[in-house]
Amino acid sequence: MESWERSRRRWQHAFFASWLVLTSAGPLTEAGQVLPVVLVAGLAAWYAVWFVLRTPPPDDVPAPYVLGGGLLWLGLFAIDSSFLVVALSVLVPYCMDAVRVGLVAVVSCAGGWLWHRFHATGSITWAEIVVAPLIAISGATAVGYISSVSRQSAERKRLLDRLQAAQEARAAAERQAGVAAERQRLARDIHDSLTQGFASVVMLLEAAQATLPDNKHLTQALRAARENLAESRRVVRALRPGQLDECGLPEALRRLSGRLSDETGIDAHTVITGKLRPLEAQAQAELLRVAQEAVANVRRHARAKRVTLTLSYMEDLLVLDVHDDGDGFDPGRAAFGHGLSIMRERMEQLGGTLLLESAPGAGATVVASLPAAALSGAR
Incomplete structure (x- = not known):
């Protein structure tokens, strides 16, 4: 199960890194400024802090991560609207667990990229019309594949958890059955050996006392035998309730x-x-x-x-x-x-x-x- 979880995390990291590089390389080259580079590096470091360096990684997407990543993306967008599609990088962790969110984000980014080109140049070329669906298709493919891996991982985890619970329940039942069987065996052994032996001793001593009624030592021996007979019966009852x-x-x-x-x-x-x-x-x-x-x-x-x-x-x-x-x-x-x-x-x-x-x-x-x-x- 851990190997599947690690695999899912690796695909998430690869998705984040590839999308961040693909969507920021062009605007960074055109901008020729230091601040956008710092913000892109800051976004990568922010992601690494929350999902790469933390042990174990969070199960859910932390709100501080979304807030910080969103602020870094807004800074990039304020410098150059070409950084619009970088927003999907911030949403990558959501895309892993909710394929609908990922598909909406991909389509929105592709549409936003077309809007940006139209806003910047006043028109849209056929090449850009072709590129936008390619962006959407490539992003949707990545989202769908990684979400599929995530679902398989979650399903395997559920099955393994159920299997482990069943195995633990079976082991517990076997232990309980073994304890019960051993208690029953002890009860039978004590009853068939000690209890029966004490009963025989009591009978013999009672017969002897009938012929020697005033023998002090015989009376003491009979009392001790009766006490031990009662104690052995008590132990048998404790091991196996007669009711x-x-x-x-x-x-x-x-x-x-x-x-x-x-x-x-x-x-x-x-x-x-x-x-x-x-x-x-x-x-x-x-x-x-x-x-x-x-x-x-x-x-x-x-x-x-x-x-x-x-x-x-x-x-x-x-x-x-x-x-x-x-x-x-x-x-x-x-x-x-x-x-x-x-x-x-x-x-x-x-x-x-x-x-x-x-x-x-x-x-x-x-x-x-x-x-x-x-x-x-x-x-």
Whole structure:
């Protein structure tokens, strides 16, 4: 892409230099003065300052360039009206990006040159009538060719940007799938080895305790085994949420809001909108944990009467928002806890975003969104 951009710039520079030389050489020779030479050199230097020496060159034509170039051209035109067609040199950067502007400028310069000859001599010769279309045709050809190169360059840039975005999305999805698969493998390995082993140890110790009920060391060993069994199960649950294995994300959210209602009396419910699509396992797990953390915050702080969990399947996004009608707060002044940071990190790791909207007395809304790339995997 950079090579195409450099090529476009080279054609622009060549167009500017050739047109400036062709249109100013004759008037400079006839004038025989120093000031026009200085102004032409100044116009060339002014162009170089803005488009040759700047790194990177500007994407758009800067207004200061047009103003300075226009003043230099007006100075030349005031000295000798033969410098009229030099105006196209100032407009060369526009000609590169807008072929219509370039064609209008070329035709205007050719017509202006005929007007100048008629104004200077009182008549127009057939040779001049032939030369004017040649000026217009040569300028229009240069404008058209260079604009074509510019359009090809822009189209290639768009295609390359789309290809790069697709490759990055695919790589991110593959990374997420790999992370999810590894978490599932770890969960299975821990469950099949450590958890099952601790369960067997607990059973053996319970059998031994039945025959030796007053053995202190046996009681301590049994307590330690039970604690480690519970810890291993907790790790397995953290790696692979059981609700998702059983029912999927929408139903897991419904169960979450149902438990909130049953345990607190809050009017909590879940809304699912859009057409359900397969969602990569890791994305499901992270969204569920965000919802659980948001609901936990409502329990602790909000004093809400109503909570709504909304999962929206859009064309290019999956959005989860948890809204409550509680006390609310000022996000700009509140000191956020560790939970919000963890929720934001979960979304950012998947290429998504997390927003928090609230105001004193107006409740709060946690909005987690994931791009379409995260929806490519199957549950």
